[in-house]
Amino acid sequence: MPKVKTHSRAKKTFKITATGKIKRFRAYKSHLLTKKTKTRKRRLRQGTLVDSANLNMVRRLLCLK
Incomplete structure (x- = not known):
């Protein structure tokens, strides 16, 4: 049986927290920033947890159980 890769x-995008949750960074922060408000850009800087709807897919990509 081959190794699972x-x-x-x-593995560059998601980080696993100490409690086992998966952290992600927010999208829409790379370009076209002049029309976005300061508050919105500040909120986009902060990371958040992966939603429960996508958790199984991300775990499969990271080869977690």
Whole structure:
């Protein structure tokens, strides 16, 4: 049986917290920033947890159980 490989982009994108939750960074922060408000850009800087709807997919990409 071959080894199971972790998805290369996923291991750079997601971080696992000490309690086992998966952290992600927010999208829409790379360009077209002049029309976005200061409050919105400040909120986009903060990380958040992966939603429960996508948790199984992300776990599969990271080869977690």
